[in-house]
Amino acid sequence: MALSSPEATNLNTAKIPENPSSPCSIHLQKLPHLTDYLPNLKPLPNPLEKNTLYHPPAGFYINQSEVVLGKIILDLSADSEAVSSHSPQVAYSRAGPRWQVFFDPKDIKAAIVTCGGLCPGMNTVIRELVVGLWEMYGVRQIYGVTAGYRGFYSRDPIELNPKLVHNWHKLGGTALETSRGGFDLNKIVDAIEHHGFNQVYIIGGDGTMRGAVNIFNEIQRRKLNIAVAGIPKTVDNDIGIIDRSFGFQTAVEMAQQAINAAHVEAESAVNGIGLVKLMGRSTGHIALHATLSSRDVDCCLIPEIDFYLEGEGGLFEFLEKQLKENGHAVLVVAEGAGQDMIPRTEAQKEERDESGNLVFLDFGAWLKSELKNWWARDHANELFTVKYIDPTYMIRAVPANATDNLYCTLVAYSAIHGVMAGYTGFVSGLINGNYAYIPVEEVAHARNEVNTKDHKWAWVRSVTNQPDFVKP
Secondary structure (H helix, E strand, O other): OOOOOOOOOOOOOOOOOOOOOOOOOEEEOOOOEHHHOOOOOOOEEOHHHHOOOOOOOOOOOOOOOOEEEOOOOOOOOOOOHHHHOOOOEEEEEEOOOOOEEOOOHHHOOEEEEEOOOOOOOHHHHHHHHHHHHHHHHOOOOEEEEOOHHHHHHHOOOEEOOHHHHOOHHHOOOOOOOOOOOOOOHHHHHHHHHHHOOOEEEEEEOHHHHHHHHHHHHHHHHOOOOOEEEEEEOOOOOOEOOOOOOOOHHHHHHHHHHHHHHHHHHHHOOOOEEEEEEEOOOOOOHHHHHHHHHHOOOOEEEOOOOOOOOOOOOOHHHHHHHHHHHHOEEEEEEEOOOOHHHOOOOHHHHHOEOOOOOEOOOOHHHHHHHHHHHHHHHHOOOOOOEEEEEOOHHHHHOOOOOHHHHHHHHHHHHHHHHHHHOOEOOEEEEEEOOEEEEEEHHHHHOOEOOOOOOOHHHHHHHHHHOOOOOOOO
16 A cells, blocks of 8 residues: 655645555655745755765665554454444654755755753754754754743853763753743744744653644745744653654653662661652653662552542552562552542642642651651551662663664654755654654643553553552
């Protein structure tokens, strides 16, 4: 099954023919292109053809007909939804270099900005954007916007080059500095125009991507020849559609150190409990993967599951059994778990951070207090210890590991190739193991929650033997 080959300046008209033997057709998500609102733009040969060090081999360039399926597991039984509804399978344009580009390297002025919280790999993405633009396409005007979105209109951009960013991939954090909030659409787009930027690379989480949607829409409204690309960043892996965000695997790896320490503390005490709180406001991916990786965890609590403390089948009953049998227990909780169980004042119910998110209370500290109260009430005069570890800032501030560094490199290069090809309002990311371009608006509103009905959560239950928390 293949796409028909579209004209070079009409890149979103590709059709996929029906296959009579297939249970469903394929729908290619429309990818915004500069020619959608600037139809007179003329394509140019890709400068990689003249790069004396590159020598693109046969099959190097991506055809418009190459797509990445959003879903690769289908149920072909007669009563399955895929067959009975005849709904098309969603596909995305495959990422990579195109034969034609819509920017002349000598006219490019690129801007790179990092927004939101820290995440392993941010400096690697910055570095690879700079090196990729410079070495592959010969771009010489590359700038970093400091302090997040507000930096567009409140600070002067800094000039970047490969020599300056050479060792940035070895550093945690972001050398461009970051911040939350500060999003003023008109000021940002005015500043982009004022500085003459015509390529804008935005690195950030779902809130940052929602901002990128607004920037893209305003640039399109003004009919500016400026391409906008997003590179999704969220350490807790809560952005949908893509397989994972960069930095996630580093976070899981670093979480092992905290779990190992909690296990040692718990095992070295009489009736010891090691309690670890990991990142994950709305999703429990880090907690889940860290639990599966560790094998020392007795119970994993995430935002996607309901649980209770007291009574038959509750957490306290389970922990009491564990302490009697093993003398210790290890709990891993995601920061967003159990938030509705913590008493809040009216002011706390309304408190928001600079990004507009509800300020969470410390569930780990609250649970530690509840554990101590429970033991003092039901087991007076018996020894009991709870060691609480919160490694949040240690995890997110480290450099990316080898796997994430590779991912950062490829996702950055994919973004560059997409922008050079004239695409805009998109993000580059990994879908089912292949790099693809996804409309930024789709990514900005897609969530990636843990599916507690799939096999992965079943594996957690089998590893921990924790209760299902279904009240009898």
